[in-house]
Amino acid sequence: MFGFELDKHSDQHAFDTVPVFDFLVIGAGPAGLNAALYASRKGMVTGVIGSVGGQLHNTTSVDNYLGFPLIGGKEMSDRFFDHLSTLDVPVLTDRKVTSLTRVDGLFLAKTDDGKTRKAKTVLIATGGSSRTLGVPGEETYRNKGVSYCTTCDAPFFKDKDVIVAGGGNSAAEAVIDLVPWAKTITVVHRSQWRADGILLEKHKEIPNLTVHLQTQILSIDGKEKMTGVTVLDRRANSVMTIKADGIFIEIGTVPNSTLVRDLVETDLVGQIITDKNQMTSVPGLFAAGDVTDQPHKQIIISVAEGAKAALAAHTYLIHQTKEGHHATTVER
Amino acid sequence: MPQLLNADISKQIKEFLSPMKDNITIVVFTKDEPCETCPETVQLMEEVGALSDKITVVKKDLEKDSDDAKLYGITLTPSFVMLDKDNVYKGVKFNGIPAGHEINSFLSAIMDMSGLDFGFPEAIKDRIRKIGKDVNIKVFVTLSCPHCPGAVQNAHRMAMLSDSIEGEMIEAQTFYDLSDKYQVSGVPKIVINDVHELVGNQPVEAYLDILERL
Numbered sequence: 001m002f003g004f005e006l007d008k009h010s011d012q013h014a015f016d017t018v019p020v021f022d023f024l025v026i027g028a029g030p031a032g033l034n035a036a037l038y039a040s041r042k043g044m045v046t047g048v049i050g051s052v053g054g055q056l057h058n059t060t061s062v063d064n065y066l067g068f069p070l071i072g073g074k075e076m077s078d079r080f081f082d083h084l085s086t087l088d089v090p091v092l093t094d095r096k097v098t099s100l101t102r103v104d105g106l107f108l109a110k111t112d113d114g115k116t117r118k119a120k121t122v123l124i125a126t127g128g129s130s131r132t133l134g135v136p137g138e139e140t141y142r143n144k145g146v147s148y149c150t151t152c153d154a155p156f157f158k159d160k161d162v163i164v165a166g167g168g169n170s171a172a173e174a175v176i177d178l179v180p181w182a183k184t185i186t187v188v189h190r191s192q193w194r195a196d197g198i199l200l201e202k203h204k205e206i207p208n209l210t211v212h213l214q215t216q217i218l219s220i221d222g223k224e225k226m227t228g229v230t231v232l233d234r235r236a237n238s239v240m241t242i243k244a245d246g247i248f249i250e251i252g253t254v255p256n257s258t259l260v261r262d263l264v265e266t267d268l269v270g271q272i273i274t275d276k277n278q279m280t281s282v283p284g285l286f287a288a289g290d291v292t293d294q295p296h297k298q299i300i301i302s303v304a305e306g307a308k309a310a311l312a313a314h315t316y317l318i319h320q321t322k323e324g325h326h327a328t329t330v331e332r
Numbered sequence: 333m334p335q336l337l338n339a340d341i342s343k344q345i346k347e348f349l350s351p352m353k354d355n356i357t358i359v360v361f362t363k364d365e366p367c368e369t370c371p372e373t374v375q376l377m378e379e380v381g382a383l384s385d386k387i388t389v390v391k392k393d394l395e396k397d398s399d400d401a402k403l404y405g406i407t408l409t410p411s412f413v414m415l416d417k418d419n420v421y422k423g424v425k426f427n428g429i430p431a432g433h434e435i436n437s438f439l440s441a442i443m444d445m446s447g448l449d450f451g452f453p454e455a456i457k458d459r460i461r462k463i464g465k466d467v468n469i470k471v472f473v474t475l476s477c478p479h480c481p482g483a484v485q486n487a488h489r490m491a492m493l494s495d496s497i498e499g500e501m502i503e504a505q506t507f508y509d510l511s512d513k514y515q516v517s518g519v520p521k522i523v524i525n526d527v528h529e530l531v532g533n534q535p536v537e538a539y540l541d542i543l544e545r546l
Contacts (some may be wrong), residue, residue, distance in 0.1 A: 074478075
């Protein structure tokens with residue numbers, strides 16, 4: 001039987017009727033949706049731009065969010081969106097923000113349909129994208145064995161030998177997602193496991209799993225398609241090859257901060273630096289979730305950062321109003 | 333066969349389709365056994381078709397209606413094309429059932445084909461309309477891929493704007509041999525005129541950069 005993963009949409013025209021937003025959220029993952037919920041409840045004129053779900057849509061299931069012992073990633077984002085929908089917050093799901101500038105105290109967000117949206121405060125909640133290994137062969141064999149999306153590509157590796165690169169929760173979950181498909185699964189990670197013990201317990205039940213820790217991938221090798229990897233076993237200081245038809249790279253994310261790289265302070269890897277209230281180096285511009293320099297990339301932490309940002313933006317606007325700046329915020 | 337779409341999904345789809353502008357027609361091609369997902373694909377078309385009076389579903393057989401199949405370049409089953417209000421084929425084709433995440437590219441194509449503006453900037457529309465050479469864009473997908481509907485949507489939207497562009501979704505698991513031929517082991521995989529490849533859900537500009545060099 002087939003399932004249907006219907007994307008969430010909202011009335012796109014409602015967005016265009018708002019001349020100036022109090023709080024404009026860029027990104028509609030957990031951080032952005034929760035920020036919009038909190039901001040709207042405060043009475044701020046709120047809007048969201050971005051396709052709903054973020055990295056949750058790449059996640060088969062979530063089992064570490066309090067109150068949800070086990071829930072599908074898509075179902076979780078649908079629930080977040082449905083909750084927000086009860087407050088009539090317009091969400092522009094089909095557009096992307098192409099530039100963000102600040103002119104005369106107002107933020108101008110230009111979208112890919114050529115329109116410009118105005119806002120008094122903005123939240124960057126654009127999340128992260130898959131980090132690459134940066135080794136020879138990775139680009140050459142992309143989609144010829146190299147994959148960054150287990151849920152998308154696992155079916156191509158039925159009865160084949162696959163490698164999972166990484167040692168965090170995403171890698172540990174990728175192993176579990178590959179069990180129904182792969183003939184053998186080999187984990188290669190350059191240091192020790194960082195994944196939750198509860199996930200590693202599940203690995204003990206997988207008979208065709210081999211784990212190489214303290215092992216660094218030097219190259220991805222192949223001819224027309226990938227045929228294996230060359231690795232350095234750091235403990236034995238020896239180089240060896242591991243034959244495989246595919247490799248799923250799950251080594252974390254890089255921040256999607258290109259939009260504001262010239263506007264705000266970022267760290268060496270491009271993560272947006274925020275204060276304890278999620279404000280960036282630009283007054284009125286906030287950031288939350290995986291795009292920030294917060295080290296633990298977790299759904300519940302992103303959600304909480306979204307709430308903090310919305311409440312801080314509310315306080316910020318009140319102070320702005322007291323100082324004589326024009327604002328339309330209504331406190332409830 | 334039980335309903336494919338449950339009451340909640342049907343309600344959401346009905347609401348989604350309500351702004352449709354003009355009528356559209358879906359022509360779905362199947363064949364007798366063996367065709368694993370043919371019955372389900374026809375059923376899905378009929379269930380979605382029943383949710384809007386602007387959708388007509390026409391059923392064809394690949395062999396018995398071979399003239400029609402030839403007209404739309406159909407060689408696989410199940411496959412279907414979407415026609416505009418004047419029954420004109422604009423190059424919008426699906427091979428395999430658009431279930432899972434791909435329901436989204438299917439519904440998007442219905443809305444776009446009904447004449448709603450999908451918001452491409454004028455400069456992009458101009459570039460698409462200027463493509464003179466015949467172009468075929470294959471987008472290989474899996475039903476569990478959340479990034480794939482966007483790639484299919486782009487290919488179909490370009491097809492709707494240009495008489496020389498055809499965009500087709502190919503469900504990689506149903507058409508395993510074809511996937512193997514094009515060495516698909518990651519999706520979305522975009523193949524232009526059987527030669528040029530794009531990996532991942534790329535912006536329309538990335539497609540155009542290739543099309544303009546053909």
